[in-house]
Each structure stands twice: as structure tokens, then as C-alpha cells.
Amino acid sequence: MTTTVEPFDTVDLIRVKRGSGALSTAQIDWLIDAYTRGYVADEQMSALTMAIFLNGMERREIRDMTLAMIRSGETMDFAGLGKTTVDKHSTGGVGDKITLPLAPLVASFGVAVPQLSGRGLGHTGGTLDKLESIPGWQASISNERMREIMADSGAVVCAAGSGLAPADGKLYALRDITGTVECIPLIASSIMSKKIAEGTAALVLDVKFGSGAFIQDIEQSRLLARTMVDLGTDAGVATTALLTDMNVPLGLTIGNALEVRESVETLAGGGPADIRELTVALAREMLTLAGQPDADVEAALDDGRAMDAWKAMIRAQGGDPDAALPTARETHVVTAERSGYLTEQRALPFGVGAWRLGAGRARKQDPVQAAAGIELHAKPGDAVTAGQPLFTLHTDEPARFDRALEAVQGAWSIGDERTTRGPIVAERVS
Numbered sequence: 455m456t457t458t459v460e461p462f463d464t465v466d467l468i469r470v471k472r473g474s475g476a477l478s479t480a481q482i483d484w485l486i487d488a489y490t491r492g493y494v495a496d497e498q499m500s501a502l503t504m505a506i507f508l509n510g511m512e513r514r515e516i517r518d519m520t521l522a523m524i525r526s527g528e529t530m531d532f533a534g535l536g537k538t539t540v541d542k543h544s545t546g547g548v549g550d551k552i553t554l555p556l557a558p559l560v561a562s563f564g565v566a567v568p569q570l571s572g573r574g575l576g577h578t579g580g581t582l583d584k585l586e587s588i589p590g591w592q593a594s595i596s597n598e599r600m601r602e603i604m605a606d607s608g609a610v611v612c613a614a615g616s617g618l619a620p621a622d623g624k625l626y627a628l629r630d631i632t633g634t635v636e637c638i639p640l641i642a643s644s645i646m647s648k649k650i651a652e653g654t655a656a657l658v659l660d661v662k663f664g665s666g667a668f669i670q671d672i673e674q675s676r677l678l679a680r681t682m683v684d685l686g687t688d689a690g691v692a693t694t695a696l697l698t699d700m701n702v703p704l705g706l707t708i709g710n711a712l713e714v715r716e717s718v719e720t721l722a723g724g725g726p727a728d729i730r731e732l733t734v735a736l737a738r739e740m741l742t743l744a745g746q747p748d749a750d751v752e753a754a755l756d757d758g759r760a761m762d763a764w765k766a767m768i769r770a771q772g773g774d775p776d777a778a779l780p781t782a783r784e785t786h787v788v789t790a791e792r793s794g795y796l797t798e799q800r801a802l803p804f805g806v807g808a809w810r811l812g813a814g815r816a817r818k819q820d821p822v823q824a825a826a827g828i829e830l831h832a833k834p835g836d837a838v839t840a841g842q843p844l845f846t847l848h849t850d851e852p853a854r855f856d857r858a859l860e861a862v863q864g865a866w867s868i869g870d871e872r873t874t875r876g877p878i879v880a881e882r883v884s
Contacts, residue, residue, distance in 0.1 A: 460488065464498045471505035479518045486522035490621045496628055503625070503634040511639035513684065519639070520685050523647035526621035530568075530597060530653035535605055537566040538744040540656040542736055543649055545641075545678070548666035548805035549704035553581045553611060554717035555725075555733045555755075556740075558763035561608030562754050565744045568604060570614040570652055573815070582613055587711035587780055587824035591773030607766035619647040636669065642681040649686070656692040656743035658736055659683070663880070664701035666801025672697065672880065679883040692743050695883040698732060702834055702875065703801045705729040709813040709827015709848060711779040721764050723756040726833075728878055730755070735879050782825040782848035786855050790838045794868040799834050803865035804845075807858040811849040823850050828862075835873055 462484050470477055477485070485502075488494045511519070532539045540560065544550055557567045573580035582593045593613045595603075603610045616623070622644050629635050649657055659682055662668065663675035679695035686693025705726040707716045719725040720733060737751040754760045768775040808814065812823030829846045832838050844866065847858055 460484070460493065464488070464494050464502075468498065468501050468505060471502055471509060474509040476512050476515055477518075479514075482515060482518040483522050483525075486519065486526060486621045490526045490624065499625070499628055500632045500634075503629055503632065503637070503640060506639055507634045507637040513681070516639045516643055516681060517685060517688055520643040520647045520650070521689075523619045523621040523625075523643060524651045527619050527651065528615075528617040529651045530618070532566065532568065532601070532604070532653050532655070535566055535601065537564060537604065537608070538656070539566045539568055539604070539654045540658070540740045540744045541568055541570075541649060541652065541654040542658045542660060542740060543645060544660040545645075545662050545668050545675075547662045547700040547704060548801040548808075549708045549713065550662075550700075551584060551705065551707075551713035551717050552660065552729070552732055552736060554584065554714065555720040555729070555760065555764070556736055557609040557611055558721065558767050559733065559737050559751060559754055559760040560740050560744075561767065562759040562763040563741055563744075563746055563749050565608065565741065565746070566604040567609040567740075568600065568652060568654055569609065569611040570618070570648065571611055572614070581611060583822050584710045584713050585611060585768075585773070587714055588768060588773040588775070589777040591768060592771050595771060603767075603770045607763065607770050609763060609767045610770070611767070612771065614648060614652075619651045622647045638669075638674065638678050638681060641668075641678060642685060646682050646685040646689070650689045650691055654691065656740070657686055658739045658743065659693065659695035660732075660736060661695050661697050661883075662700035663697060664699050664801065666703065666805050667700040676881065676883070683883050694739055694743065696735060696739060696879050697881040697883065699876070699878050699880060700801055702799050703804050703830065704732065706830045706833070707827060708804055708808040708830075709811070709825070710822060711781070711824045712827045712829060712848065715779055718761075718764070721755065721761045728833075732878050739882075780825040782823070783850045784848075784852045784855075786847040786852075786859075787843045788845050788847070788859070788862075790840055790842045790844050790868060792868055793839045794837075794870050795872045796832045796834050796836050796838055796844070796866065797869040797871075797873045798865075798867040799830070800865045803862045804828055804830075807847070807861040807865075810858040810861055811847055811854050812851065825850065826854075828858075834875055837872070838868060
């Protein structure tokens with residue numbers, strides 16, 4: 455019987471990164487392959503990811519890791535579709551429902567949008583969880599069906615298959631339980647391995663900063679955006695990024711069915727100003743990469759084209775866009791204690807509050823309540839009067855109210871002077 459001799463020793467690689475050294479391309483290729491097939495143990499990869507977390511990686515190392523994770527599984531190819539493909543990825547936030555109006559809006563211009571999305575974990579919501587609050591809608595579809603929908607109605611929002619960058623799925627689960635999630639080289643390679651493997655021709659990144667963001671510091675968010683844009687460019691994917699403000703929840707709703715309802719309002723030409731502003735900015739960016747820099751995206755929101763594309767997108771995956779959305783059995787209203795102006799509304803506590811009401815999950819296998827969440831009745835800068843509703847908690851289980859109220863305690867304030875908020879899009883990285 456012959457024994458396969460491995461070309462590297464995992465402990466040696468750990469020592470290299472522990473000492474702030476750089477791994478070679480061959481070492482990274484072997485590491486990702488060996489971890490995927492189970493030769494490198496979880497405890498060894500945990501030590502290595504912590505060393506990367508503490509000491510970083512060079513640009514070449516990050517590129518090598520991204521490419522190795524792509525090679526760990528299948529890749530998709532949309533050549534021959536007859537349409538330009540462009541995707542969007544957000545690093546996640548509170549009330550970030552932008553994919554819902556954005557995908558059909560861009561598709562209404564004849565562009566294909568292959569939006570492989572995920573589920574929520576912790577305080578950030580998941581696009582698939584939101585869409586699953588629509589009766590009949592299915593997140594899991596075959597690659598063949600995905601191509602059919604893109605060729606027809608244009609936009610697909612679905613779950614990524616397990617065959618796409620499986621090394622990333624395994625590594626992400628490990629990072630989630632070892633305190634190494636917030637690491638720019640690992641975040642960048644994780645996101646970009648899936649997006650490049652997906653086969654899109656162009657990609658726009660929505661990189662958040664602020665209270666409700668994955669990375670709160672704008673400098674770190676800028677570095678993440680730069681790293682991901684470089685990875686996409688190196689791989690031949692036209693990539694740009696927008697740095698966007700996540701200090702305040704996006705829109706007026708946080709929670710699955712609540713956010714779908716608000717997205718439909720936006721597609722009907724209404725909706726909150728910040729949702730429309732960011733949707734339009736990202737649509738312009740996507741359509742510019744798709745060769746339509748002069749597209750009038752606001753007109754498509756206002757004249758019904760985007761709504762038509764939304765209904766086609768939902769029907770294509772078994773959903774009924776005209777069906778009533780779930781509503782919570784119980785609500786609790788929080789009112790203003792004094793008159794004045796709402797001066798603060800921190801995103802993270804409201805995200806945690808919605809999560810505790812049942813809108814999110816603590817573990818990947820946990821169920822979510824479709825109707826749970828928080829509805830905001832005022833935004834920073836708005837005048838309020840004593841006794842006026844500030845926000846409403848929604849849940850099917852009233853026992854959840856106390857912990858949700860505990861989460862948002864002190865997350866808002868009322869003052870005597872009106873505050874103004876800057877633009878949502880802070881910078882563009884290309």
C-alpha cells in the first residue's frame with residue numbers, strides 16, 4: 455500500500471504566519487485543498503486564521519487564497535446568455551433591503567443580475583429570509599433554471615449551491631466560531647471567491663461603515679473595498695465599490711416581511727428617501743459597468759418598469775407577488791418622552807432588537823419569524839412631539855419584547871436642535 459506524501463506541513467505554515475511571514479502560492483494552494491479534503495484539521499486552520507487575523511496577508515497572498523478557494527469547487531459561466539451580467543454584493547447592515555428593489559430595477563434595462571445571496575446571522579438580515587416571507591417563493595433553484603430566468607426576466611436572487619467555493623463555506627463556519635470573522639484578508643477572499651466563481655462579468659460592492667456595519671471604521675472599510683476591487687480586477691471581473699453609511703438603519707423597517715413591504719413601496723416610486731437614494735446610486739453604478747451609463751433609473755422606478763420586473767422575478771421562483779405578506783400577532787409601541795428633534799438612532803442596537811424579536815438567528819439552523827422586526831416612525835432630523843410613536847416592535851411571541859427593549863435602550867435621543875445627515879454614499883472605489 456502506498457501512502458500519499460503531502461508536500462507541506464501545516465505546522466510550518468502556521469509558524470510562517472505567526473512570525474508575520476508570507477506563504478508561497480504553492481503553500482496556499484495546498485493549504486486550501488488539504489483543508490477542503492479534511493487533511494488539515496479544524497484546530498490547525500483555527501491557529502492559522504488567528505495568525506492571519508493578527509498579522510495580515512500581502513495582496514499576492516490574498517489573491518492566491520481567493521483563487522484557491524474558487525478552484526475548490528465548480529464555477530458558473532453565463533457566456534452565451536445574450537445579456538451582460540452584473541451583480542451586487544453588500545457587506546450587510548441593519549434594514550439593508552437594497553437587493554430587493556435593485557435587482558429588478560437593473561433587470562428592467564435588459565441586464566442579467568445573478569444575485570447569489572445568503573441568510574441572516576446575528577444582527578444583519580439575510581436577503582433569502584426576506585424573500586421567503588413571500589408565499590411560495592423558493593430560494594433554491596438549479597443552475598439550469600437560473601440561466602433560464604436570467605435569459606427571460608433577467609434577475610435571479612437565490613441561494614448559492616454547495617458546489618460553489620466549498621472551501622469558503624467550510625472556512626467561514628470555522629471563522630464564525632473562532633473570533634476571526636472581522637479580518638480583511640479573510641473577508642475579501644471569502645466574498646470574492648464566491649462572486650468570481652459565480653461567473654458574473656461585472657460586480658458592484660456596497661461596503662458599509664458605521665454603527666450597524668460589519669466593519670465600523672471607515673478607514674478599514676475603505677481598505678476592504680480597495681482589496682476586493684483589486685481582487686475582482688485581477689480576476690478579470692469589472693469591479694467597483696461604494697462606501698456607504700450604516701450608522702442609522704436603512705429605511706423605516708428592520709425585519710423580513712416588513713422590509714419586503716417597504717421594497718415594494720420603493721418599486722412603486724415611493725418608499726423612504728434613503729432607500730431610493732442608495733438603490734438609484736447602486737443601479738447607476740451597475741448599469742455603467744453594463745455599458746449603459748446614461749440609463750434613467752429613476753424613471754424606471756416611477757413608471758412601473760421596475761415593478762413589472764419585480765413581479766416577473768418573484769413569479770419565476772414560485773412566489774406570488776400579489777399575496778398578502780405575514781403580519782405579527784403582537785406589537786409594542788415606544789413613544790417620545792419629550793418634544794424636539796430626533797438626533798440619534800444607532801443602527802446596531804436596533805438590529806439586535808429586531809433579531810431578538812425573532813427576525814434573525816443566533817445559529818445557522820435557527821428558524822426566523824417572517825413578520826418579526828421593528829418599524830421606525832421617525833428618522834434623525836425629524837421633529838417629534840411628546841407621546842408620538844417613535845417605533846413599533848413586531849413579534850409573534852410577546853415574551854420577546856423585554857429583551858428587544860433592553861437592546862434598544864439608549865439607542866436614540868431627542869434634542870432641541872435639528873441635526874443633518876450627510877450623503878449615504880461617502881466614496882467610490884474603482
